[in-house]
Amino acid sequence: MGRQPCCDKLGVKKGPWTAEEDKKLINFILTNGQCCWRAVPKLAGLRRCGKSCRLRWTNYLRPDLKRGLLNEAEEKLVIDLHARLGNRWSKIASKLPGRTDNEIKNHWNTHIKKKLFKMGIDPLTHQPLHNSETDNQNSQSDHQTPQIIPESENQNQSPGPNNTVPLISLEEINSYSPTDQNSSSDESNNLPDDAKFYENDPLISCLFKDDDPPDLFPWQFQPSQENFDSFWANSWDENCPWLLDCQDFGIHDFGFDCFNDVEIDNVLKSLDVGNIQ
DNA sequence: AAGCTTGCCAACCGCCCACCA
DNA sequence: ATGGTGGGCGGTTGGCAAGCT
Numbered sequence: 100m101g102r103q104p105c106c107d108k109l110g111v112k113k114g115p116w117t118a119e120e121d122k123k124l125i126n127f128i129l130t131n132g133q134c135c136w137r138a139v140p141k142l143a144g145l146r147r148c149g150k151s152c153r154l155r156w157t158n159y160l161r162p163d164l165k166r167g168l169l170n171e172a173e174e175k176l177v178i179d180l181h182a183r184l185g186n187r188w189s190k191i192a193s194k195l196p197g198r199t200d201n202e203i204k205n206h207w208n209t210h211i212k213k214k215l216f217k218m219g220i221d222p223l224t225h226q227p228l229h230n231s232e233t234d235n236q237n238s239q240s241d242h243q244t245p246q247i248i249p250e251s252e253n254q255n256q257s258p259g260p261n262n263t264v265p266l267i268s269l270e271e272i273n274s275y276s277p278t279d280q281n282s283s284s285d286e287s288n289n290l291p292d293d294a295k296f297y298e299n300d301p302l303i304s305c306l307f308k309d310d311d312p313p314d315l316f317p318w319q320f321q322p323s324q325e326n327f328d329s330f331w332a333n334s335w336d337e338n339c340p341w342l343l344d345c346q347d348f349g350i351h352d353f354g355f356d357c358f359n360d361v362e363i364d365n366v367l368k369s370l371d372v373g374n375i376q
Numbered sequence: 377a378a379g380c381t382t383g384c385c386a387a388c389c390g391c392c393c394a395c396c397a
Numbered sequence: 398a399t400g401g402t403g404g405g406c407g408g409t410t411g412g413c414a415a416g417c418t
Contacts, residue, residue: 114386115386115412137404150388158386186407
C-alpha cells in the first residue's frame with residue numbers, strides 16, 4: 100500500500116511563497132513553536148502542505164539563517180566534508196551554522212562542482228579527473244592507493260587490508276598512512292564502528308559523536324549585526340510590528356539561541372522596538 | 377530590441393526511517 | 398510484529414534573472 104500524501108492535494112497552494120504567507124507562518128511558529136507540521140497550515144490559516152511549511156521555515160524563514168554565498172572557509176569545509184560523507188547534505192549542513200542542507204546542496208551543484216572540475220578534480224570521487232577515469236576503467240583492480248569514496252557508497256565496508264582504505268581529505272591525500280587507523284583509545288571503544296574508523300580525525304569524529312566542531316574550524320559563527328539586520332530588512336519591506344508578539348514567550352525556543360542578550364537587544368533596537376523586557 | 381541560452385535557487389517530489397499504538 | 402504517521406533527506410524541477418547573440 101502506497102504512502103498517503105502528506106496533505107490533501109485539493110486546494111493546496113503550490114509555488115512561490117508570498118510575503119503574506121511568510122508572515123502568517125512566522126507568526127504562527129513564533130507563537131506556537133514548531134509542532135506537528137501537518138497541523139500548521141490549518142492552524143496558521145495557510146493553504147499549504149505541512150511539508151511545504153516546514154521547508155519554507157527551515158530553508159528560508161528561520162531567523163538564525165545566514166544569507167549570501169558561502170565564504171571561502173565554508174566552501175572548503177563543505178568540500179572536505181563531502182569527500183568524507185558524500186551527498187549527506189544535512190549532516191554537512193549541521194556543521195555549518197546558519198546554513199541549510201538545501202543551500203549547501205545548491206551551492207555544491209552550481210559552484211563547487213565547477214570549481215573542482217576546473218581544478219581537475221572529480222567532484223564525485225575527489226580524485227584527479229585523470230585518475231578517476233582510469234579507476235573507472237580498472238574498477239576491478241585491487242590497488243591500495245588511498246581513495247576518496249563518499250561514505251554513502253562505502254557503507255557496510257569495514258576498513259582493512261583487503262578492503263578499501265579510509266576516506267581522506269584532499270589535504271591529507273599525500274600524507275595518509277593506513278596504519279594510523281590502528282590506534283585506539285578507551286573513548287573510541289564506545290563509538291560506532293564508523294566513528295572508530297575516523298577517530299584520528301577530530302573533524303569527522305565530532306560528526307559521529309554529535310559534538311561541536313573542534314577549534315580547528317576556521318570559522319566561528321558569530322552573527323554580525325549586519326547579517327541579522329539584513330535578514331529582517333530583506334524579508335519584508337516594512338518593519339515587522341508583529342514581532343512584538345514574540346516577546347511574551349521564550350525567544351530561545353524559536354531559534355535565537357545563537358544570539359546573546361546584547362545581540363538580541365541590538366536587533367530589537369534596530370527595528371525600533373526598544374522597550375523589550 | 378527581441379529572442380535565446382545559461383545559471384541560480386526556491387520549492388517540490390518521493391523515498392526512507394523512527395516512533396508509536 | 399505490524400501498520401500508520403510524521404518528519405527528514407536527497408534528487409530533481411521550474412521559474413526567474415542575467416548574459417549573450
